[in-house]
Amino acid sequence: MESFLAIVVGLMVSAAFFLMLSGVLIRFVFGLILMGNAVNLLIFTAGRLAPVNPPLIGAKQTLLAAPAANALPQALILTAIVIGFAMTIFMLILLFRTHDQTRTLDADQDRFILETDKTDLPDITGQKVQE
Template structure:
């Protein structure tokens, strides 16, 4: 199962990088979102995917049951989601400000309008 999710993560990373190399700012933003989600999915996959045992330690036990998922990647993903959302909002505000200044969402047109001023 992890091999399938690893391939999915690879496709998401490739798609995110491809979108981030586009000229339109909205596609760059979508690429950033897709890349952030793919990193979260990679961390989640690295923590072992199990459907039977929750990552909880029984009272009196020192270790979680055998076959349980690792809870640390799940906690890291929660933090990464919050950081990714903050990055998304910050980038969205920067793109909106750039659009207001240049009246264009195309990177090449922004560059040429800046040189003409």
């Protein structure tokens, strides 16, 4: 089971990076979501697949009756899921407003590539920039 999960994780990561590299920012967000999922699976797998019992202590008991799934990675994943969710939503809204500003979400467009204003362009001669 583990090796299959590892392969699933790897393929999801590949897909996520491929989407991120596409230069289409919406697909970047898709990649982000996918990568988040992949990482969660990775942590889960790294915490080892154990017996299918959830880590819950039965009523009237003070300790686990039977070996259960590893609880710690689950807690970490829960944190990671929520943080990932917050980041994704933020990125989404950021893109939404960026689109208002640039009218495009194609990161290969000049509007995205230009990092400085015209007057800030690198100017190696030390001469004044002509406007």
